[in-house]
Amino acid sequence: MTVLSQHINETEKKIWSLLETVTDPEVPVLSVIDLGIIRNVTVQQVDENNFKPIITITPTYSGCPAMDVISMNIRMVLLQAGYKEINIKQVLSPAWTTEWMTAEGKDKLKAYGIAPPQYKQAVCTPDAFQQEEAIQCPQCNSWHTILISQFGSTACKALYRCEDCKEPFDYFKCH
Amino acid sequence: MNASLINYTLHLADNALIIGHRNSEWCGHGPILEQDIAISNIALDGIGQARNFYQYAALLSGNGATEDSLAYLRDVVDYKNLLITELPNGDWAQTILRQFLFSTYQYYFYQQLEKSTDRQLAAIAEKSLKEVTYHVRWSSEWVIRLGDGTEESHTRLSNAVTEIWNYTAELFIPASYEKELITTGIAVDLSVIQPLWQQKVSDVFTEATIAIPEKSFAQQGGKGGIHTEHLGYILAEMQFLQRAYPGAEW
Numbered sequence: 364m365t366v367l368s369q370h371i372n373e374t375e376k377k378i379w380s381l382l383e384t385v386t387d388p389e390v391p392v393l394s395v396i397d398l399g400i401i402r403n404v405t406v407q408q409v410d411e412n413n414f415k416p417i418i419t420i421t422p423t424y425s426g427c428p429a430m431d432v433i434s435m436n437i438r439m440v441l442l443q444a445g446y447k448e449i450n451i452k453q454v455l456s457p458a459w460t461t462e463w464m465t466a467e468g469k470d471k472l473k474a475y476g477i478a479p480p481q482y483k484q485a486v487c488t489p490d491a492f493q494q495e496e497a498i499q500c501p502q503c504n505s506w507h508t509i510l511i512s513q514f515g516s517t518a519c520k521a522l523y524r525c526e527d528c529k530e531p532f533d534y535f536k537c538h
Numbered sequence: 539m540n541a542s543l544i545n546y547t548l549h550l551a552d553n554a555l556i557i558g559h560r561n562s563e564w565c566g567h568g569p570i571l572e573q574d575i576a577i578s579n580i581a582l583d584g585i586g587q588a589r590n591f592y593q594y595a596a597l598l599s600g601n602g603a604t605e606d607s608l609a610y611l612r613d614v615v616d617y618k619n620l621l622i623t624e625l626p627n628g629d630w631a632q633t634i635l636r637q638f639l640f641s642t643y644q645y646y647f648y649q650q651l652e653k654s655t656d657r658q659l660a661a662i663a664e665k666s667l668k669e670v671t672y673h674v675r676w677s678s679e680w681v682i683r684l685g686d687g688t689e690e691s692h693t694r695l696s697n698a699v700t701e702i703w704n705y706t707a708e709l710f711i712p713a714s715y716e717k718e719l720i721t722t723g724i725a726v727d728l729s730v731i732q733p734l735w736q737q738k739v740s741d742v743f744t745e746a747t748i749a750i751p752e753k754s755f756a757q758q759g760g761k762g763g764i765h766t767e768h769l770g771y772i773l774a775e776m777q778f779l780q781r782a783y784p785g786a787e788w
Contacts, residue, residue, distance in 0.1 A: 425665055426558075426586025455590065456661035458668055489645060489674035491682055491742070513672055514576040518583065522572065538668060 367408065374406045374414045381440050382418075388432050389517050390535075392475040395433060398423065399463025402454060415448040416441055421459045423538075424518035460484070461538050473501050478523065478534040486537050487513070498534050500525035508532075544598045545618065545715040546725055547659065548608065549761055551591030552619035554666075555609060556769070557640060558584025559776055560627060569630055576676060580637065583669040590662045610780035614769050618713070621760040622705040624769045631684050631694035635702055638677035642738050643709045644670045646731035655723040678742045685746025695748055707756030709735070716761070 382401055387393045395401055403419035418437060422430045434451050441449045461480035469479035478501045485496045495510045505527035513536070515522040520533045561581035568574025592605035599608075622640055627633045648670060651663035684691040710728045712720065719725035743750055759765065779786055 422586075422665075424583065424586060425590055425669060426582035426584070428582075454661070455665045456657075458661075458665045486668070487671050487675060489642075489671050489678070489738075491675060491678040491745075493675070512572040512576055513676060514572075514579040516575070518579055518669075522575075 371406045371408070371414070374416070375404055377444070378404050378406070378416050378418070378441070381444055382437065385433065385436050385440055387429055388436075389429050390472070390475070390477065392471045393468050395420070395437065397465045397468025397471065399461075399465065399468075400433070400459060409448055413447060415450060416446055417450040417452065419452045419454055421454050421457075423459050427518050429517075459538070461535065464535075472535055476501050476532065477520070478532055480535050480537045484537050496537070498523055500528060500530070501532055502530050503528040540598060542715040542718045543656070543724065544595055545713075546719055547591050547595040547598065548616075549618035549713065549716075550659075550662075551588045551595055551608070552617050553588075553623050553640075553644075554584045554591060555588035556617070556619040556772060557623040557637075558582070558588060559772055560623065560625075561633070561637070563627055564633065577633070580673050580676070583666075583673070587662065587666045587669070590665070594658050594662070606780070610777045614765055614773060615763040617765065617769060617773070618761050618763060619769075620705075620708055621757055621766055622702065622708070624760070624766060624772060625702060625705065626768055628698065628701065629694055631691065632698040632701060634677055634680040634684060635695060635698040637673065638681045638742065639702065639706055639709075639739065641670055641673035641677050643731070643735055645674045646734045646738075647726055650726040650731060654725070659724065681742050681748070682746045685743070685748040692747070695746065699748060699751065703751045704755050704757045707754065708758040708760060711756070711758055711761075713761040 379396070382396055382404070383394050385395045387395065387398055400420050400423060401418065402421050403417075405417045407415045407417060409415050420434060420437070434453075437451060438449055462484050464480060469482075472479040478498050481496055481498070497506050498508050499506055500508050500523075503525060505525055507526040508523050509526060511522040511524050511531065513521050515533050519535055519538065521536045522531065523534050524531045558581045561577050561584065564574065564577045565581065566574065568577055588609070589605055592608045595608055596603040596605055620640075622636060625632075625636055645667070648663040648667040652660050652667065654660040654663065681695065684695040686692070710732045712725075712728055716725050720727050740750060
């Protein structure tokens with residue numbers, strides 16, 4: 364391995380660990396990596412001592428207002444770490460899916476009180492009154508829950524209620 | 539060729555923005571909290587999809603165009619949205635029906651656009667389709683609930699059908715810029731999605747015990763910039779800030 368490619372390798376690793384610290388402003392327990400929206404990180408050499416990170420991100424939902432904030436926060440973190448030139452690109456295809464969420468991310472969501480996306484992906488179909496997914500209550504672990512609305516406090520969530528502990532809760536829906 | 543692609547992309551952007559704006563008028567006024575949140579979420583999806591199309595149209599246009607200049611600084615005659623998207627919200631039944639007819643159209647439309655030879659349009663379609671699927675499900679459920687509900691809700695939905703049906707033929711009439719792009723595999727061939735749309739609408743109407751009108755008149759013009767009187771009011775409200783304070787930002 365040449366010195367340059369070693370440098371680039373290390374810089375890429377550094378950037379991934381910096382990205383761990385950037386969180387979703389709506390769900391602050393999740394990092395952008397947990398969320399699965401970082402599609403690629405590469406590094407370009409600008410001059411002898413400077414490297415330019417190129418980060419490719421993909422939005423969760425088209426209208427998610429957190430996306431602009433997230434890309435600004437990524438830029439801020441990288442600027443603070445001393446990178447001067449930063450390129451943040453957005454791609455739409457392949458479209459983001461909750462399957463890209465890390466297992467760690469799912470655990471963090473549950474601990475935060477949000478039911479994580481099902482491990483077995485069960486996405487919405489256009490058919491009316493389809494069978495609901497069985498979602499576990501993040502508070503009392505009961506499976507005895509019902510859907511209140513497919514739409515919740517943010518685009519990525521649905522609203523459920525637990526029939527045992529009677530608490531309403533958010534479900535980060537499969538997408 | 540490029541001019542047609544810009545017009546077509548703007549048509550798709552305008553559809554999404556105008557229905558998104560209309561739905562956003564429900565924010566804080568929905569019949570119950572959960573449905574207020576639902577329609578506001580659907581509004582947001584529409585505006586998000588519009589942004590993706592406008593960003594692409596701005597890139598194609600060059601000349602310093604931005605997603606904001608395209609949304610906020612074009613006038614009624616430049617807007618290319620389908621007339622159905624600009625119709626007033628009316629009562630809940632009218633909003634629901636408009637959403638169902640339009641979302642079902644968008645659903646089949648995006649399924650085809652996903653295969654477009656234009657990669658960016660295909661990517662936006664792929665992304666949007668996942669969101670529209672929720673809209674179709676939600677609005678179908680409401681059409682059935684209202685149509686097969688009480689006498690009052692059935693009457694209101696039937697009135698909505700009378701009010702809106704004449705605006706559905708336009709969904710399947712290609713504009714001149716569109717025809718050119720269909721031959722190159724960029725635009726969606728509307729004759730392919732028409733039977734799919736008719737079948738779905740007919741199935742849901744049957745379940746809702748609502749009849750499809752036998753006679754109708756095709757209100758059209760939106761795709762070519764000829765609009766109902768309603769669009770001017772929408773733009774007046776939506777564009778006021780940028781017109782009065784050019785370049786203002788949050």
